[in-house]
Amino acid sequence: MTAETPKCFADELQAAQEECAREPIHIPGAVQSFGVLLSFDSSIRRVWQVSANVRQHLGLTVNECLGASAADILGSSLLGRIRRGLANTDRMPGAMTVTRKLAGISRKLHVVAYRSGDAVIVELEPLDSSARYRWLSLVNDWIAKLVETRTEDDVLNRLCDAVRSITGYNRSLIYAFDADWNGKVLAESRDEVLPALMNQHFPASDIPSQVRAMYGNNRIRVIADAQAEAAPLVPAMNPANGSPLDLSQGYLRAVSPIHCDYMQNMGVRSSLSVAIYSDSRLWGLVSCHSQMPLSLSPSARDSVATLVEVASQRLFLLKAEADAHYRQQIHDNRVQLAHGVQERHAPRDLVQQHAEHWRQLFRVEGIALVYLGEITRSGKTPDEDQVRELTNWLDAELKEPEPWATTSLSASGYPSAEAIQSWCCGLLAMPLLIDMDARGWLLLFRPEQFEMIPWAGKPEKVAEVRDGRTVLSPRTSFASWVEEVSGKSSSWHPAEINAARDLGDDLAVIAAAHEITRLNEYLRRERKALAEANQHLEKVANTDSLTGTLNRYRIEHLVQMSMANAERYGQPFSLLLFDLDHFKQINDTYGHNVGDRILKTLVNSLTDGLREGDQLGRWGGEEFLVLAANTVIDDAAIFAERLRRLVLATEFGLDEPVTISIGVAEWGKGDTMKTLLVRADRAMYEAKHSGRNRVCLGRIDQ
Numbered sequence: 001m002t003a004e005t006p007k008c009f010a011d012e013l014q015a016a017q018e019e020c021a022r023e024p025i026h027i028p029g030a031v032q033s034f035g036v037l038l039s040f041d042s043s044i045r046r047v048w049q050v051s052a053n054v055r056q057h058l059g060l061t062v063n064e065c066l067g068a069s070a071a072d073i074l075g076s077s078l079l080g081r082i083r084r085g086l087a088n089t090d091r092m093p094g095a096m097t098v099t100r101k102l103a104g105i106s107r108k109l110h111v112v113a114y115r116s117g118d119a120v121i122v123e124l125e126p127l128d129s130s131a132r133y134r135w136l137s138l139v140n141d142w143i144a145k146l147v148e149t150r151t152e153d154d155v156l157n158r159l160c161d162a163v164r165s166i167t168g169y170n171r172s173l174i175y176a177f178d179a180d181w182n183g184k185v186l187a188e189s190r191d192e193v194l195p196a197l198m199n200q201h202f203p204a205s206d207i208p209s210q211v212r213a214m215y216g217n218n219r220i221r222v223i224a225d226a227q228a229e230a231a232p233l234v235p236a237m238n239p240a241n242g243s244p245l246d247l248s249q250g251y252l253r254a255v256s257p258i259h260c261d262y263m264q265n266m267g268v269r270s271s272l273s274v275a276i277y278s279d280s281r282l283w284g285l286v287s288c289h290s291q292m293p294l295s296l297s298p299s300a301r302d303s304v305a306t307l308v309e310v311a312s313q314r315l316f317l318l319k320a321e322a323d324a325h326y327r328q329q330i331h332d333n334r335v336q337l338a339h340g341v342q343e344r345h346a347p348r349d350l351v352q353q354h355a356e357h358w359r360q361l362f363r364v365e366g367i368a369l370v371y372l373g374e375i376t377r378s379g380k381t382p383d384e385d386q387v388r389e390l391t392n393w394l395d396a397e398l399k400e401p402e403p404w405a406t407t408s409l410s411a412s413g414y415p416s417a418e419a420i421q422s423w424c425c426g427l428l429a430m431p432l433l434i435d436m437d438a439r440g441w442l443l444l445f446r447p448e449q450f451e452m453i454p455w456a457g458k459p460e461k462v463a464e465v466r467d468g469r470t471v472l473s474p475r476t477s478f479a480s481w482v483e484e485v486s487g488k489s490s491s492w493h494p495a496e497i498n499a500a501r502d503l504g505d506d507l508a509v510i511a512a513a514h515e516i517t518r519l520n521e522y523l524r525r526e527r528k529a530l531a532e533a534n535q536h537l538e539k540v541a542n543t544d545s546l547t548g549t550l551n552r553y554r555i556e557h558l559v560q561m562s563m564a565n566a567e568r569y570g571q572p573f574s575l576l577l578f579d580l581d582h583f584k585q586i587n588d589t590y591g592h593n594v595g596d597r598i599l600k601t602l603v604n605s606l607t608d609g610l611r612e613g614d615q616l617g618r619w620g621g622e623e624f625l626v627l628a629a630n631t632v633i634d635d636a637a638i639f640a641e642r643l644r645r646l647v648l649a650t651e652f653g654l655d656e657p658v659t660i661s662i663g664v665a666e667w668g669k670g671d672t673m674k675t676l677l678v679r680a681d682r683a684m685y686e687a688k689h690s691g692r693n694r695v696c697l698g699r700i701d702q
């Protein structure tokens, strides 16, 4: 509210409201004069109390009634029905009629009976008996019109028309309560006598809590004439226990003086109110007013009750249909999202893809998705830093995995609310449980909604002292007063909050699925990189960097394995140890680079000439070793000769040919690495010393 209520006044107002809520309106000690009330002992034998207007309705004096036998006053037939009716319940189901002669004329009376504490109360009202069938056909016509309505507004408007046409009030309206019990007029039907109240708001204090609670006992309240003298009960208190009589279940209860003033200030003398319940909550009221006194007959009252019942059912059916339609939209949206899970879509892509639809569905202007440090925004939202700051605050403040909604972030205590007010005045935040350590958030933003609320008069009533008690005196002015509401967004509908929960849950699943896919992809890439690195390391560890052939470590290892195989399975093998001839000279003549190239060319050439299963390794410098598997020395000699020729035939790009000298040795039982190599080495030196470019054998017996 722009106009702030001063603290002292607010306290006074609250105290008076509390006092007002305590006003004992259920025990007024009097009845409205359009009917007569009698109270009896609980067995309904003797009259305990009677309303002072008994002569007007029954032609009896108060004294004739008090202490009289119930059978004499009510007649034995009616008494029997009342006794049977109240045998198992506190309120007689349905109403009865009784015919009485008054001043020589037979009159029908409408009778209701109920228990109130120790007493049994019987209320009698004159009945317009001739009109019974007229009511039925009228009500039937209106029911037919009500059940064909297609919108909530139609139901309410038609109900207003129906009630006014049946009852003859100047104005009938329907108002619905908000969460704070303020009422808003949603439909109205009227003649020119009373002013329009359509769209007006009525403050909660107009219908205090104890009045609202009364509708739980009796959904209809008729005030025939607020200015008429009430008929007091005689005696005032129950003679059996000295306590006042609770009249909340009846129709005749006299009007509280405060409410009389209220009606007078409103310019009406008679009224009818019928409660509309949605399940067990008071949803709203049908409220009718007349400038003149209007005694509504019990038949008209029952007809209105029936119409309100039918209209309520129609209204809540249409509401349920609207809810179902909304739920269907949410369901369709979830089905679409399920594809997102299957196809492993990134949640940010889904937000971008569906944002416009979601903005419509939730009636918001901006959406943000925050998870694992990533922020995706769509529509009118605070900037990234502001969203991050907001989610930090939400993380700290909200621990429950439940949606949280506010129409005013600043009123909810968010310290930086002002900075983001234009995009994010109202917030619906749904935590997303994606990760054990960190929560994500689905944020739906509503802007500030500046609202002009027309009130039927200023909401405040003025506290005043009456009969020694502080009470709210009803306001004297019903002139329209406009409240400017700012700093608030439109409110969140429970269905929207539930839908946000569903959407958040779905997005959490999608985010988790996507995250798992992403991690798997990452692991796959990492594994590949690791395998490549291992491969590289293995290569580095096993190969000679210059020639790319096996290095000494690796070839030595292979020789050892061959020795083990030979030892265990008797598989023969031979070694060919060879050395480039006059390589120093080549280096010296052509340079070291050319020398390197010669080594590489040699390896390439020999590699092509090796058999499968043979291994070539660099033994060191210009010395190489070939491991010839499954080869005895004579075959190895042939093999070595082939290699020697191969080298001789290789084009090295030098003026002179490049040759090698090869020493061959076969593994023999008892050989160690050393003894085997010594034989090959000796053979190679023999080849060198006997002219180079040749093969010599290092046989064991040599």
Ligand SMILES: Nc1nc2c(ncn2[C@@H]2O[C@H](COP(=O)(O)OP(=O)(O)OP(=O)(O)O)[C@@H](O)[C@H]2O)c(=O)[nH]1
Binding pocket: 546, 579, 580, 581, 582, 583, 584, 585, 587, 591, 592, 593, 594, 595, 596, 599, 620, 621, 622, 688, 692
């Ligand atoms: N370019 C180059 N030369 C190398 C490499 N490793 C060893 N050498 C050279 O190979 C030569 C070997 O010379 P020596 O041991 O005297 O033998 P040689 O000149 O080949 O003579 P013989 O073996 O008796 O025929 C030396 O000059 C080494 O520097 C290498 O990786 N690259």
